[in-house]
Amino acid sequence: MKMSAEELRRTRPRSRLLRTAAWATAALVVFSWMGGDFGLEQLSGERRLANLERFTGELRPWPVQQQGGFDAGSTADWQTVYDWAAALMADGGSTALASTAAIAVLASVLAALVGYLACWPAARNVARPAPFFGGPGVADRRPGLRWARWAWSVLNHSVRALLLFARAVPEYLWAFLLVESLGYTALPAVLALALHNAGILGRLGAETVENMPPAPARALAAAGASRSQTAAAVFPGLLPRLLLYFFYRWETCVREATVLGMLGVLSLGSLIRDARAGNLYDELFFYVLLGALLVLAGDLLSALARGLVRRA
Numbered sequence: 001m002k003m004s005a006e007e008l009r010r011t012r013p014r015s016r017l018l019r020t021a022a023w024a025t026a027a028l029v030v031f032s033w034m035g036g037d038f039g040l041e042q043l044s045g046e047r048r049l050a051n052l053e054r055f056t057g058e059l060r061p062w063p064v065q066q067q068g069g070f071d072a073g074s075t076a077d078w079q080t081v082y083d084w085a086a087a088l089m090a091d092g093g094s095t096a097l098a099s100t101a102a103i104a105v106l107a108s109v110l111a112a113l114v115g116y117l118a119c120w121p122a123a124r125n126v127a128r129p130a131p132f133f134g135g136p137g138v139a140d141r142r143p144g145l146r147w148a149r150w151a152w153s154v155l156n157h158s159v160r161a162l163l164l165f166a167r168a169v170p171e172y173l174w175a176f177l178l179v180e181s182l183g184y185t186a187l188p189a190v191l192a193l194a195l196h197n198a199g200i201l202g203r204l205g206a207e208t209v210e211n212m213p214p215a216p217a218r219a220l221a222a223a224g225a226s227r228s229q230t231a232a233a234v235f236p237g238l239l240p241r242l243l244l245y246f247f248y249r250w251e252t253c254v255r256e257a258t259v260l261g262m263l264g265v266l267s268l269g270s271l272i273r274d275a276r277a278g279n280l281y282d283e284l285f286f287y288v289l290l291g292a293l294l295v296l297a298g299d300l301l302s303a304l305a306r307g308l309v310r311r312a
Helices: 005-010 016-035 046-058 062-067 075-122 146-168 171-182 186-210 214-222 227-263 268-277 281-311
Strands: none
Touching: 062 075, 075 146, 075 186, 075 227, 075 268, 075 281, 146 186, 171 186, 171 227, 186 227, 214 227, 227 268, 227 281, 268 281
C-alpha cells in the first residue's frame, strides 16, 4: 500500500533530542549574531568598497597593472603574465614550493608511521588478553589473568593519553618550542606537524580498528593466530579508510607548512610573509595559488591511490 507524501510526513519518526538540539543550535546562532561585534554594517560604506576594489585590483600581476588592464584574448598579455610567473618561480618560488611539499610529505609519513603503529594498542578491542573480541572472552575468565588485564588496560590508556597530548598541542606551538631548541630549519616544522598529526591519525586509526567487522578477526584468533598475525591479516581491509585519513592530513600539512613558513622556515609561507610585508599583493596571491595547487595535487593522488587499493 502506497502512502502519500503527507502521510509519510505525519508518520515519520520524531526525536525529541534532535528537535531540542536543533532549537538550541538556532538559539546559539542568534545569540552569537546579536552578541558579536561583526561590523557588517560597515561593509557597505563607500570607503570600504573603494578599499575592496583597490585590493582586488592589486591582486593582478604587476606588469598587467602597469598596462592598465588585461585582455583575455591577447596573446601578448598572456605572455606577460607567464613571464611574470616564471620570474617569481625562478626567484625562490620553485624552491619554496618544493620545500613546502617536502615538509608536508615527510611530516605526513612520520605521523602515519607513529600514529598507525600506536592505533593498535590504543584500540580497546586489541589491548586486552583476548584481542578482537567485543567483550571478555573465554581467555579473560581464566585464573591468573588479572594482572594481564591490568597491564593491557594501563598500556591502552597510556597510549591514548599520549595521542591526546600530541594532538592537543597546536602545530604552531610545537614548532615554536622546537625552533627554540633546533634553530630555524625545516626540521622543527617537520617534527611539529608529525607530532600533532600522529596524535590525530592514531586516534582515527584506533577508532577504525574498533569499528571494523569483528567476524574475520575473531575467526583468525579462534584458529590460533597471534595478535600480530591477526592484525596483519585484517589490515588490508582497513587500508582504504586509513589512506583517506592519511591524505586528508597531508592536505592539512601542506596548509600548515605554509603557515609555519612565517616562523622563518623556507616555504611558501615565508614568501607570503615577505610579500605581505612589502604590500606585494599580486605576489602574495600567486604564492597562495601555488599552495592551493599543491593541495589539489594531493587530493587527486589520494583519489588515485584509494581507487587502486579498492580494485586490488
